[in-house]
Amino acid sequence: MKKHLYLIGFMGAGKSTVGKLLAETLNVAFVDLDSVIEREQQSTIGEIFQQKGASFFRQLETDAIHNISQEKPAVIALGGGAIQSENNLKVIKESGILIYLNVSLLTLINRLKNDRLNRPIIAQIPHEELNAFIENLLSERVGQYKKADLFVPNESKEPIKVVESIVKDLVKLNF
Ligand code: S3P
Numbered sequence: 001m002k003k004h005l006y007l008i009g010f011m012g013a014g015k016s017t018v019g020k021l022l023a024e025t026l027n028v029a030f031v032d033l034d035s036v037i038e039r040e041q042q043s044t045i046g047e048i049f050q051q052k053g054a055s056f057f058r059q060l061e062t063d064a065i066h067n068i069s070q071e072k073p074a075v076i077a078l079g080g081g082a083i084q085s086e087n088n089l090k091v092i093k094e095s096g097i098l099i100y101l102n103v104s105l106l107t108l109i110n111r112l113k114n115d116r117l118n119r120p121i122i123a124q125i126p127h128e129e130l131n132a133f134i135e136n137l138l139s140e141r142v143g144q145y146k147k148a149d150l151f152v153p154n155e156s157k158e159p160i161k162v163v164e165s166i167v168k169d170l171v172k173l174n175f
Contacts, residue, residue: 001028001073003175006095008078010138011119012111013101014154014162015077021163031076036064045079049120055090062088069095081121083144093149096155097175099166100148107155138164149173 005022007015016032020151034045037060041048048057061082068076069091076096083089083098092098103111109131116122116130125133150169154162 001175004069004073004092005075005118005170006092006096006098007076008077008083008098008148009080009103009154010108010134010141011080011121012108012115013080013103014159015080015101017159018101018152018154018160018162018166019077021159022166025074025163025167026087029072031060031068031074033064033068033076033082033157036068037061040064046118046120046123051165056084062067071172081141084141089144089147090107092103097150097151097170097173099150100145100150101152101154101162102145103154105135105138108138 005026007019007022009015019032020030037048037057038044041060043051045057048060060079061079062085065078065082065088068074073096077094084093089098112119112122112134113127113130116125121137122130122133150173151164152162152169153167
């Protein structure tokens with residue numbers, strides 16, 4: 001593999017699950033960018049947001065993307081907000097293929113409503129406002145997500161099927 005494969009998509013889109021399996025299938029390393037940041041900072045993403053704020057986290061995220069872009073090719077799961085920065089998007093596109101895991105709003109809401117506490121962006125949102133919040137944030141972000149090189153639905157299929165379809169698409173792209 002000559003370039004990285006980056007996975008983007010909203011929280012709950014399945015980036016880490018699909019990413020791990022894709023890396024295994026291609027026999028390359030898997031990197032979860034949030035885990036890299038947590039390891040370097042010796043704190044959780046939740047703690048970083050709480051103690052240092054969102055823009056501090058975004059700077060760490062940008063630094064981590066710059067660093068990883070120069071490493072040996074790997075499958076990299078990005079955080080859901082990682083390509084809101086045009087500069088991050090540019091670094092990503094220059095160093096790899098960007099794969100968008102596309103999941104419907106309803107599925108995202110169902111996946112996220114029981115998994116809020118580990119996700120600082122939605123942890124504080126009152127239950128009754130969660131659907132509207134996710135809908136708004138997704139619509140703000142979808143324009144950036146659509147700049148990906150590959151679109152992959154990840155609705156309800158088994159992760160291995162999703163991986164197989166990514167691999168087929170990569171072959172078509174001569175990757
Ligand atoms: C974020 C998504 C998270 C993590 C951070 C911010 C976002 O990653 O980077 O909490 O802005 O959507 P996941 O998409 O892997 O949950």
